[in-house]
Amino acid sequence: MKSSDELRQILKRIDHKSYGFYKDLAGGYNFGEYQLFIDHVQGDPFATPSRVRFVVERKFHQFPSRLYDEKCKKVALEDYLLRLLNRNIRAAEQRGMGSGKSGTITTCRPGQEMLERTAVAIGDKLEARIEVGFPARGRTILSDEMEKILFGLLPQIAERTFYYARLRQEELERRMELAVDQQAIAKELQLKKLVAFVADGSILPRLSGVSDLPMKDGIPFTSPESLRVEMNLPYHGRIQGMGIPRGITVITGGGYHGKSTLLRALEAGVYPHIPGDGREYVVTDATALKIRAEDGRCIHHCNISPFISHLPGGQNTDDFITENASGSTSQAANVIEGIEAGAKTLLIDEDTSATNFMIRDALMAKLVTDDKEPITPFIRRIRSLYEDAGISTVIVIGSSGDYLSVADTVLQLDHYRVKDVTARARELCRMENAQVRQQEEPFPQLLFERRLRAGGSGQHERDARGRRDDIKIKTGGRDYVMINHETIDLRYLEQLTDNGQTAALGYMMRIAIQQLLGGNRTVRQVVEHLYSLIDKNGIQSIVPPNYPAGHAVLPRPQEFYQCLNRYRLLK
Structure with missing residues (x-):
C-alpha cells in the first residue's frame, strides 16, 4: 500500500494532463487512521463518478462489538453510519470544481428502512463506499482541486463519521x-x-x-x-x-378511509x-408477499391447475408456459410462485386483482356453469390454502362481499380508525345465507422441482451463455433490471423499496445465470445457494469491485424468486 505522500506526488505529476492519467491514482493509500482505496476511475468528467472506499481498522474505529454482535444490530449500526455519512458529505461537499461532475461526492441514500447495504459494512474492519467526481476543466486534470478533495474534504468526512468516540453515542x-x-x-x-x-x-x-x-x-x-x-x-x-391472527383477514370500509393505507403498512412491515x-413498531411476517394481477408477464413451467383447470387449445395448466399472461393466469402464477418462494402470508388488494380470478357471483355461475368455466376463483381456494397449506391471507375488499363468508377476522376502516366487525359480518352472512357456492377441495401438495436453464437464440443466447464477467447489468430505479439486452420488468414487485435492491437483483442474476448453466440445480437450490453465500460472506461478496449498477441493497428471497421468474431467457 502506498502512502498519502506518494498520492500527492502522483497528483503533481499528472497535473494538467489529459483526463486518462487519473487512472494512475487507482490503488490503496494509507492515511494513518484510515486507508483510502480508489477502486475505479471514471473515463471523463461527465461519466459516472469514480468509486472510492474508506477502510478503518477496528483499533481506530473502536466501535464496541456489542453494537454489532447480532445481525439486526449490525444492520442498524451500518444504516446509522450511512445516514451520518450522507449528512457529513452534504456538509462538506464543494461543487463547481470544474466540468461535468467535478467535485461531486455521493453515496447510497437510504429510505425509511434499515436494510443490509454494500455502502457501509462493519466487521473486523469498517468499510464505506462513496463516489467522487474527479475534477477537470474540459478533459484537463485539475490536481489542485483533486488535492482539496483527497486531503481536505474526505479526511473531514472520515473524522466526523467513522470513529465511535466522536459520535453521539446515546x-x-x-x-x-x-x-x-x-x-x-x-x-x-x-x-x-x-x-x-x-x-x-x-x-x-x-x-x-x-x-x-x-x-x-x-x-x-x-x-x-x-x-x-x-x-x-x-x-x-x-x-x-x-x-x-393467522388465517383469513378481510379489510373493508368506505373509499378513502384507509384500507389500502393499512395494507401498505403491512407490506412495508x-x-x-x-x-x-x-411505523417503527409495525412488524409483519417476514415472508409476507403482495400478490396482484400482472398482464403481459412471462411464466415458466408453473403449475396453475389449482386455479385454472384447462385452457382453450388444450394448453397444459399443470406445466403452464406463456410469454404474455392474462390477468387471471398471471395472478394464479403469482400465488403458486409465492408458495414456492416460501411465503406464509399473502397480501392482496381487490383494486389490483383480476376480477375473474378473485370471484364469480351467483348470477354469473348460473349463466356460465362450472363445467364451462376453467377458473376456480380464489375465494373457493382461500380457506383450503390456509387449512391445508398453512398460508394466511390478508385481503382488502371494497365490493366483493362474498369474502366475508370465508373470513376469520373482518376489519372495517372508518376515517383511518380500525373496528373489528367480525361478529357483525358473520351475522349478515347468516341473514343472507351467504356461503361459498362450491365445496372446496383440499389444496394440493405441490412439488417445486423446476430446473431452469438460460436459453434463447442469436444474440440473446450468447448473452445468457457469456462468462459472468461479460454480463452487463443496468437498472432503471425500481422498474427494471437489464441483463445485457434482456429487460426484466419489476414494476409490479410492490415490496421492493430501494433502488439498490434492483441493483442487487441484477448482481444476483449475474451469478445465478452461471449457476443455472453450470449445474442441474432447482430454482430453490439456486436461491438457497446465493443467500447462504451472502450470509457467510456479506452482500459485498456478490458485487463487482466497481459496482457498475450502483450500491447493492439486499432484497428478500421472495423478490429474487420474482425476478428470476420474470427473466424471459430462462426455460
Missing part, C-alpha cells in the same frame, strides 16, 4: 435498542401465531404518493380492543397494539424502519 445506542425490539416483535409473532403487529400510536399514512415520510398530523393508530395484544420488549418495555418513521 443516539447510536437508541438505534441498536430499536433494532433489538423490532426483532423481538418478529419473534412474538411466531409465538402468538400472528401474521402482523401494528402498535398503538403508529402513523400509517404517508406524506404523499411520492414521499414515504409520515404524514404530518396523521391520525395515530388505535387497536380495536378485541385484537389488542401486549408485548414486553427488551428495551421499550410494555407495548400494545393490534395483532392480526417486512422491513425494520428508522425512528421517526411512524
